[in-house]
Each structure stands twice: as structure tokens, then as C-alpha cells.
Amino acid sequence: MSISTSVLSDLLQSLPYLRPQLYFKASLTALSHAMEDQVLAATLDQPLVIASFQRERFYRQEAHRYQRLSQRSNQIYVLAAPETDFSNSSGYYEKVAFEPEDALSQEWHLVVIADNYATCLVCRESLGSITKNQQVPDWFPHLEMDTGRRFEGIWTSERGVSIKAAQLLLDRILVYRPELASKVERVCQRFGIGDRNSNKSTSIIAEYACDIDTDPFVQRLVTYLQASQYKLHKAYRSIAAQARKERLVNSISTAIRRSLDPHQVLQIAAQELGQHLGASRCLIYRAQASDAQATIEHEFLMPGVVSIYGETWELKNNSLFQEVVEQGEGVCVSDTVNDFRVTSSPTLSLIVKKFGVRSWLIEPVLFQGRLLGIVELHYCTVPPHQWQQGELDLVEAITTQIGAALIQAEAYANLEVLNQQLEALDRTRSNLIAITGHELRTPLSTIQVCLESLATEPDMPLELRQVMLHTALDDSERMRKLVQDFLTLSNLESGRVEWHPETLTLQECVDLALSRLKTRTTTEKPPHIIAEIAENLPLIKADGDWLVEVLAKLIDNACKFTPNQGLITINANHNGDRMVEVTVADTGRGIEPNRLEVVFDRFYQEEGALRRTAGGTGLGLAICRQIVNGWGGKIWAESSGKDQGSQFHFTVPIVQGSQEDSRSKVKKRGSRE
Numbered sequence: 001m002s003i004s005t006s007v008l009s010d011l012l013q014s015l016p017y018l019r020p021q022l023y024f025k026a027s028l029t030a031l032s033h034a035m036e037d038q039v040l041a042a043t044l045d046q047p048l049v050i051a052s053f054q055r056e057r058f059y060r061q062e063a064h065r066y067q068r069l070s071q072r073s074n075q076i077y078v079l080a081a082p083e084t085d086f087s088n089s090s091g092y093y094e095k096v097a098f099e100p101e102d103a104l105s106q107e108w109h110l111v112v113i114a115d116n117y118a119t120c121l122v123c124r125e126s127l128g129s130i131t132k133n134q135q136v137p138d139w140f141p142h143l144e145m146d147t148g149r150r151f152e153g154i155w156t157s158e159r160g161v162s163i164k165a166a167q168l169l170l171d172r173i174l175v176y177r178p179e180l181a182s183k184v185e186r187v188c189q190r191f192g193i194g195d196r197n198s199n200k201s202t203s204i205i206a207e208y209a210c211d212i213d214t215d216p217f218v219q220r221l222v223t224y225l226q227a228s229q230y231k232l233h234k235a236y237r238s239i240a241a242q243a244r245k246e247r248l249v250n251s252i253s254t255a256i257r258r259s260l261d262p263h264q265v266l267q268i269a270a271q272e273l274g275q276h277l278g279a280s281r282c283l284i285y286r287a288q289a290s291d292a293q294a295t296i297e298h299e300f301l302m303p304g305v306v307s308i309y310g311e312t313w314e315l316k317n318n319s320l321f322q323e324v325v326e327q328g329e330g331v332c333v334s335d336t337v338n339d340f341r342v343t344s345s346p347t348l349s350l351i352v353k354k355f356g357v358r359s360w361l362i363e364p365v366l367f368q369g370r371l372l373g374i375v376e377l378h379y380c381t382v383p384p385h386q387w388q389q390g391e392l393d394l395v396e397a398i399t400t401q402i403g404a405a406l407i408q409a410e411a412y413a414n415l416e417v418l419n420q421q422l423e424a425l426d427r428t429r430s431n432l433i434a435i436t437g438h439e440l441r442t443p444l445s446t447i448q449v450c451l452e453s454l455a456t457e458p459d460m461p462l463e464l465r466q467v468m469l470h471t472a473l474d475d476s477e478r479m480r481k482l483v484q485d486f487l488t489l490s491n492l493e494s495g496r497v498e499w500h501p502e503t504l505t506l507q508e509c510v511d512l513a514l515s516r517l518k519t520r521t522t523t524e525k526p527p528h529i530i531a532e533i534a535e536n537l538p539l540i541k542a543d544g545d546w547l548v549e550v551l552a553k554l555i556d557n558a559c560k561f562t563p564n565q566g567l568i569t570i571n572a573n574h575n576g577d578r579m580v581e582v583t584v585a586d587t588g589r590g591i592e593p594n595r596l597e598v599v600f601d602r603f604y605q606e607e608g609a610l611r612r613t614a615g616g617t618g619l620g621l622a623i624c625r626q627i628v629n630g631w632g633g634k635i636w637a638e639s640s641g642k643d644q645g646s647q648f649h650f651t652v653p654i655v656q657g658s659q660e661d662s663r664s665k666v667k668k669r670g671s672r673e
Ligand code: ADP
Pocket: 557, 558, 561, 586, 588, 589, 590, 591, 599, 600, 604, 605, 606, 607, 615, 616, 617, 618, 619, 620, 621, 622, 646
């Protein structure tokens, strides 16, 4: 006999009128159990029982039942493909270990034959039933992988069919266990197995065992089917819950993906989470581990529940928040009325009383261990809410998403700032190229031409020599100024400047700035300048050298952009706060309203770097802004428009508690240059 043949095929071949049916695994398990129980319950005299399991592990689940069955009969045969210690042996019953390649490893058989009773189950597993089943997702919790397995075959109580099935299986048993020949022979003779007469009769008439009560069998079968149905029901319930959870996590993730606005993300999360869990209140707020308080920024509310939106929430004295921070995980209070953590804390008791919180969950929003915020769920219900593990898992999953979203939004914001900085850098770079092209190259070539002429033309008239030398000197001075301004600005911007704040009077600084101006403007007559600094102005606190620098640059600009007959006024006032406001105003060409801010950009010049007329580097106001910001002040420009004059204002901090007019305390200062 070839072991590759199927018992089912052999049976169908010899009894062609049989029509196989399809059975799910759960049905076969129920049927087999009911058949075995029937043997245990009915008074059958030494029945023949043959059970063929596909694998040893399936047999092992049933081994205890077969031990009980062995008390009913000495003709019990159990077949299985060995996996560990299942081997051919005789014990309580006969064990037959068939080859794994045997077609039996695809089949499931149970045959019971007694004098007054016979039944058999002969089935073969449908191909592909397992592979289809592998599509079950990982999280699928209760259904085992093999629920979808299907078998085709025969289940019947026809005696003839049962006898034929027994014969086929006994033949197979003898292949593996030839030493059982005489035992098998005895049982065959007893029940007429392999008997020609018996064969003939089975092919024509179906004989049913009818003298034993089959009612308990049906009862048992129904019980087994009910049990497997219940298992399925439970599994579907958990699938539905899981699917709901997936949908919620999905909808929040989608919202997160759609929006880079953290406010929107948190609002959606609070709404969805609160609604899904039927909470009275869902709060989301940003908080860091060391924060003393937080403001409730996002809230979901059930109708009729008191809102906490916009309230200041205590964190430092909130022992639940501190517990969350220490443990790095959520804290859940089932009933605030009975929880010692709440009842022993005045802060928490107050919150509970004021906002009617009965059940409370505080879940941290973390990213790589860093606390970003908190999600709170409140139930203000009686009786208190019973927290389910599924709910806690869900809240945790959502807060993980929120954490990622917040970090994503933060990274995006940083990126925007970085981008702006990069753009500014790029502008500076192009300006620098333009200015080096013009500001440096032009004077350099002039200097070169002048010096070359002086060197190659020894007969040049003295007057012309003087002109050449002056031009070369003027241009090298312009270059020096540009390089110096550029270095000053980069030092200020990169924070490489040391500040020496001291107590000063503004008058003294203005005087110094004006004296510097006089030494520089030798050729052109500057416009008239009036300095009106009130005598009772409070003392100011700033680095004197830098303050003189700001004043000098502003006065310098005012002179440059105001005709000779114009007027420049310098005044200052103290309007009560901690700053003195200084103004340098002129009656010159003015500034267009949309240029009032950009004039402070590096290299900004109204004419553009390449068409400069008034001289200068375009760095003066940028330097002034850096200096003023350095002492915490502000600088800004005002102008009514073209040819309407301009006013430059800046603020300097006053000395705290300084008496008005304390001129005598100030030492005399020297100029920076
Ligand atoms: P610059 O070396 O060109 O003066 P600044 O940074 O000091 O560089 O000034 C930038 C630009 O702002 C000037 O080129 C000019 O267009 C404008 N500006 C500055 N001060 C005045 C003023 N008092 N009146 C009109 N325009 C001014």
C-alpha cells in the first residue's frame, strides 16, 4: 500500500454514492468531541475506536479524553504524525506514528464501531485553507490562526460506511504496526470488517444503529457549537473595538498630517478623544516637567459640564501631575472620593470640588522622554467611571501621536525661522558682493591709477600731483570706513563685543558725538545743529563708547541727507518708564513710509549700493540697531515722506533710582577714535 493515498479518496472510490461535504474546523472539533462523549456515555461493549490526528500536537490536546476512552475499550487506535515523543507503542491504547509524508497528515478521522452502534468522520483538509487564513492581521486577538481551516469529507452513522472506513484505517495501521495483525484480525472478525458480505450490504443499503439513545449526542454537539460560537462572538467584539480604535487613531493622525498648526492638532485630538470615550471633559495643555502652572488651551466638554478653558491649572502643588512626571506614564484615579492621593491634597480636593471630577486620567504627552504636555480626561458622573485597559491603551496611543505632531510642528516652525535666517544671510552675501564690487573696487582702482601716474610721470605739475594724492587718500579712507563698519557689525552680530555699562549723562555723549562730527566734516559746511537736552534728565546706564557711536552715526546721516540750509535737532525726554528716548530729527529728504523699517537692514541704501551718491556703507543703521538692542532699547525711524525730514528715535535705560541732574558723578569721557 502506498502511503501517499488518501483514506477519503479510497472510501469515496469504493462507495461512489457518497457525497462529501464541506466542514469548518470548529464544526469538526465539535463533532469529534460529541462522538467521543457518546462513547463515554453510552453503554457500548468494547467498541473499536480509531482516531487519526494530523499532528502530534492536535492529539496532545485530546490525550486525556483518550485515556478515559481506554477504560471503555481495549480496541482503541490513535494515529498522528510525530513531532516530539509520539511513537509506535502499546499502552492504554495503540499509538501509531505515521510518516509525515503520509496522506494521513492532511486528514482527520474518527471511527467508532460497536455491536449496536457505528459512526465515522472521514475528512481531508482543503488545500489553501491555511494560506488564506494568514491574511489575518497581527493584532487579531482571539481567533486562532486556524479558524478558517476547512475540510471536505463524510460524517455519517451508516454502519456500512463506518466499517469500510475502519477497514481502510486498519490496513494503514498494519503497514506501520504489522505486529498488531492478530489484534486487528480479532476486531475485524468481531465486527465483520473486511468481510465480503458486509461490503456488499454497505454498498446497497444504509444500516443505522438505532438501539441507543442519540439525544445526548445532539445535546453535546449543540453545546460544543455554542461554545465555539461564543468564542467567535468574543473575537468579533474585540475586532470591532479594535477597528473603532484604529479609526480614531487614524482620524487624529490624518488631522495631524493635514495640519502643521499645533493649535488645530490639539483641538481635534481633544474633541475626538473626549467624544469617543464619552468623557465629561477632555483637556489638553502644554506643560514642561518643571512648570509651576499651565493654562488650559484645549477642551472638549459634554453638554452641561463646567468649562475649564483658559483657567490656570496648578502643576507644582498637583501631586498627580508630579507623579506623572516622576513615573513618565499616565496616572488614573478611578474614584476621587475614595482616593487618598486626592483626599489628602488640598489642591486636588479643591479642583475635584470646583469642577466635579469623579474619575480622572492624566496622561503625559512625551517625546523621547521629554514632557511636552498633558492630556486629561474627567468623568463627572455618578457612579464613577470604570476605566477599561482598552481605553487606557487608546489614550496612550493618541498621546503618542500628539507628541509626534507637536514635535513636527515645532520642527517646522524652527525650519521657517532657519529659512528666514538663511534668506537674510543670502541677501547679505549678495549685498556684500555688490558692495565689494563697487565700494572696494572703485576706490581701489582710483588709488591704483593715481599712484601709477605719480610713479610713471616724474614731470607731472605739482598741482596735479596734489590732486592725485588727495584722491588716493580720500578713497583709501572710504575703504577703511567700510572695512571697519563691516567688522564692527559682524562683531556685534556674533556677540563678540564686550559691554561696559556705566552711569552717564546724555548731554556729555551728545557733546562727544558732535565733536567727532566737526573733526570729520572739514570741507563741506554741515546744516545747523541744535541739541536740546533737558538739564533734569535722569542719568542713563549704557556703554558710553557705543552710545556715542550711535549718536554720531545718526547725526552723520542727518547731515548727509539734509541740505546745508536745513536744520538738525537732537533732543531727549523721559516719559516716566525706565527708558530715556533720544531723537535726532532733520528737515532733509525724508524716508518713504514703506522704507522706515528696511533702512535698518544691512547694506540698505535708498539708491542701491551701485548708485550711491551720499557716501557711506549702508551699515550705519544696522550697527545702531545692534548696539541699541544690546542694552535692551529700541530704535526706529519716523518720517512724513519724501522731502518731509526724518526723525530717528532710540531708547536708553536710566539708572535705577537715579536723581535728576547728577552730572557731577560722571567722569569725563574720551572719544573712541
Ligand atoms: P549709509 O552709510 O548709506 O548712510 P545707513 O545704514 O546709515 O547707511 O543708512 C541707510 C540708508 O537709510 C541710507 O542710505 C539712506 O537711504 C537712509 N537714511 C538714513 N538716515 C537718513 C536720514 N536722516 N534721512 C533720509 N534717509 C536716511
